[in-house]
Amino acid sequence: MSGQVTAAPGPVVVPPDPTVPFAARIIGWVLAVCGAVGTAAALTLTIEKINLLTDPSYRPSCSxxxxxxxxxxxxxxxxxxxxxxxxxxxxxxxxxxxxxGVAILAGARLPRWFWLGLQLGTTFGLGFVHWLIFQSLYRIGALCPYCMAVWVVTIAIFWYVTLYNVHHEPLFTSWRIILRYHTVVLTAWYLIVVALIGEQFWFYWRTLVT
Amino acid sequence: MHARRVSTNSKITLGLLAIVLAGLAGLFIFVQNSGGKDQQAAADRVVRTDSHRLTAAEDGKVTIVEFLDFECPSCGQAFPGVERLRQEYAGKITYVVRNFPLSQHANAQNAARAAEAAARQDKFEQMYVKLFETQSTWGGQQQDQSAVFEGYAQQLGLDLAKFRADRDDPGTAARIRDDQSDGTAAGVQSTPSFFINGQRFDGQATYAGLKAAVDAVLAG
Known part of the structure; x- marks a missing residue:
């Protein structure tokens, strides 16, 4: 046996693959952090809902x-x-x-079908969240801070899962350029939502600054 | 290892943010500048000569202005107290009602239009009473309640054709908007908001709360 068999005991650290662009490499962090924020927001909303059900005069912390x-x-x-x-x-x-996200950070390798399933799920989440944004702005006429946290993380999760899949799916080789401009698209996306909020509730925002 | 430099991605992202921040700053300065003048006029705008007066005081000593949304539940809750106060202080207070329909109430705008259309046939007060007394039957619904309001107009003996025309008249919508912008200028953020002689009333919107404030002004 050659001298290369020095598998030291200890944690297996998967070295970051330099050929994978940054936008696809951070997927584990994006999923873990955004997932945690989303879980916290959803949990808070559920607790507030229960409080509201047991006491109709309850004033939620985010009103x-x-x-x-x-x-x-x-x-x-x-x-x-x-x-x-x-x-x-x-x-x-x-x-x-x-x-x-945590599993990926721990070094898990997930099969292609798993990633495509995740793409399906996050696409549903994205569609649902944009429906909710529309309803909140133009039908209900009020904003809910925890819900907005969910909007932010859902968009980020969808975007980085998509970028990961674009990088790894041979079908989308020609689309890989978008990985280089990952935060441009994400920022523009958020700014559009912020602009819509600003425009819709302008009559109210201006009372805050004067 | 190539030298660490700012990527095009970061440059464009920061550029986008910078443009938006600059735009916001400009907007802020613009609003601040136009806001200074508004502030002085705001107090005068709480009540205008053509605002609806439900009751008028002979001596004009106390004027209460209520900015309300016919669909808002807390306005409905305040309503009986307001009516009691109006009765008890008939001839001693001027009670003014102004529109402040909130966008989260699907029929607030329709109700405000119905009240304004009734006002054109000198039945504002009757429609105001009717809308609050029946709030629980039509409020909080997403469907258009215009037909319900037409029914009320008929019950009040209004000319229905004229009522419909007045309700849909752009002048009616403009008047509601004027009420709303006067309220916004005066710092109204929620309904009901009361002003007593131009001063914002921050107490409880109940009979007792309003009575105490009115008595204080009458005594002083």
């Missing part, structure tokens, strides 16, 4: 003013799109995302 008010958002039919409170989906979904 700050007429616009930033989860109390008025949580009682709408849109807050239970599938017949049960939305944050329950969040608790389940974000816990899974966090777990996957």
């Amino acid at each position: 700050i003013n007429p616009i930033l008010s989860c109390g008025s958002v949580m009682v709408t039919p849109q807050a239970a799109a599938f017949g049960f409170p939305n944050p329950l989906i969040g608790i389940a979904g974000f816990s899974v995302v966090t777990t996957i």
